[in-house]
Amino acid sequence: MDTDEAACRKRTSECKGGECDKSRLATLDVFAGCGGLSEGLQQAGVSLTKWAIEYEEPAGEAFHLNHPDALMFINDCNVILRAIMSACGDADDCVSTSEATELAEKLDEKDIRNLPRPGQVDFINGGPPCQGFSGMNRFNQGKWSKMQCEMILAFLSFADYFRPRFFLLENVRNFVTFNKGQTFRLTLASLLEMGYQVRFGVLEAGAYGVPQSRRRAFIWAASPEETLPEWPEPMHVFPGPELKINNYAAVRSTATGGPFRAITVRDAIGDLPNIGNGACETTMEYPREASSWYQRKFRGDMSILTDHISKKMNELNLIRCKKIPKRPGADWHAIKNGKVRLSSGRIAKLLPSWLTNKGKRHNQWKGVLGRLDWEGHFPTSITNPQPLGKVGMCFHPDQDRILSVRECARTQGFPDSYKFSGQMHHKHRQVGNAVPPPLAFALGRKLKEAVERKHSTQSD
Numbered sequence: 001m002d003t004d005e006a007a008c009r010k011r012t013s014e015c016k017g018g019e020c021d022k023s024r025l026a027t028l029d030v031f032a033g034c035g036g037l038s039e040g041l042q043q044a045g046v047s048l049t050k051w052a053i054e055y056e057e058p059a060g061e062a063f064h065l066n067h068p069d070a071l072m073f074i075n076d077c078n079v080i081l082r083a084i085m086s087a088c089g090d091a092d093d094c095v096s097t098s099e100a101t102e103l104a105e106k107l108d109e110k111d112i113r114n115l116p117r118p119g120q121v122d123f124i125n126g127g128p129p130c131q132g133f134s135g136m137n138r139f140n141q142g143k144w145s146k147m148q149c150e151m152i153l154a155f156l157s158f159a160d161y162f163r164p165r166f167f168l169l170e171n172v173r174n175f176v177t178f179n180k181g182q183t184f185r186l187t188l189a190s191l192l193e194m195g196y197q198v199r200f201g202v203l204e205a206g207a208y209g210v211p212q213s214r215r216r217a218f219i220w221a222a223s224p225e226e227t228l229p230e231w232p233e234p235m236h237v238f239p240g241p242e243l244k245i246n247n248y249a250a251v252r253s254t255a256t257g258g259p260f261r262a263i264t265v266r267d268a269i270g271d272l273p274n275i276g277n278g279a280c281e282t283t284m285e286y287p288r289e290a291s292s293w294y295q296r297k298f299r300g301d302m303s304i305l306t307d308h309i310s311k312k313m314n315e316l317n318l319i320r321c322k323k324i325p326k327r328p329g330a331d332w333h334a335i336k337n338g339k340v341r342l343s344s345g346r347i348a349k350l351l352p353s354w355l356t357n358k359g360k361r362h363n364q365w366k367g368v369l370g371r372l373d374w375e376g377h378f379p380t381s382i383t384n385p386q387p388l389g390k391v392g393m394c395f396h397p398d399q400d401r402i403l404s405v406r407e408c409a410r411t412q413g414f415p416d417s418y419k420f421s422g423q424m425h426h427k428h429r430q431v432g433n434a435v436p437p438p439l440a441f442a443l444g445r446k447l448k449e450a451v452e453r454k455h456s457t458q459s460d
Helices: 003-009 036-043 057-066 077-087 098-105 109-114 143-162 178-193 265-269 293-299 315-323 353-357 359-365 405-412 424-433 437-459
Strands: 025-030 047-054 071-074 123-126 166-172 197-204 215-222 283-285 304-306 339-341 347-349 393-395
Touching: 025 036, 025 143, 036 047, 036 123, 036 437, 047 057, 057 071, 057 424, 077 098, 077 109, 077 143, 123 143, 143 166, 143 178, 166 437, 178 197, 178 215, 197 437, 215 437, 265 293, 265 405, 405 424
Parallel strands: 025 047, 025 123, 047 071, 123 166
Antiparallel strands: 166 215, 197 215, 283 304, 339 347
């Protein structure tokens, strides 16, 4: 075994290239997306993301724009893990497809040198692709769903090989019950088998400072010598009917209530300029002063607004949008059904038949073609806002258009300085897939408390 190979096998915590910043955990972000999880954890002062892996190129580019000091690997995580294990002389212990093996062998030598080694990573976090588990995905029983389960196993393989001090998994609420809970139980059992302490729960992002209903499942794991992080206390009053995890008697329900009121749509986006359907001007000035602490916080010192761009609706959907009254909760029910002549001369139904005929089976399709309420909150931010989508409430409260990329980013708690990459649909996807940074910040504060508690105990 040569010196490099021996170094790969070390399990002591040491930083790559120079002295550690001992106050922060050297972090690997897997399934990094545009960086929402890393952003919040770093804001909490607990982690320093040194390496990140993301499969989709536009998202990986966005991550790099906002976290330029991190080494970003735009590739399949299975390929990256195979390359790491091969570089450390552990290829025989790696079970991977022939395709992953072949792609790992083709990695650039510089990339291979920059890959993290066991002993260098204190903290692994990530949110494996969740579409297979999401209730918003009507095709969640097929091959795509199975692939998502494989991503969970790949993520666990990183924990098994690196054995970091801390491990955090984020996913949609349905991850807990999908496939009769088998994937969830396998995840817990695997971490326990590795010797980790484990805690799991469901958190509502709206309770931690974003104007959005977004319930997410989390699994914390900590090595035996570490303190397992607690759940953060809610800061904002926000309804959370699905925060309890049934069938697990030992789990303590995450707390409800909070000292502050919920953030509203007006609080979040009331200061942004009026734009029209299909607006594509990527930079503009703010038309007015910030009118809420939320707006002031997320504007920061920005003087120019970026990505206030809106998807262009086709003629029929724009007609539908204009017929939705500008009042709270208005949706397709407010439209009198009939036919309309389009500019091409084609006659089209104002409301599609599936919307009017199958309402009883789908809660009357509440929210489809829906307009937001200034004094309410946003529905779960999604990757492709569209008027006839399952989460259809995507119309601005008093403008006849779909929410802009920047408005969606505000709902997720991204600062206005945060950059997204690619075309408009790429940017919406990056925002919709992200962990809200304020929620990640709340989790990071509890992780920091756990690290400091251990240090305090050792000093005593």
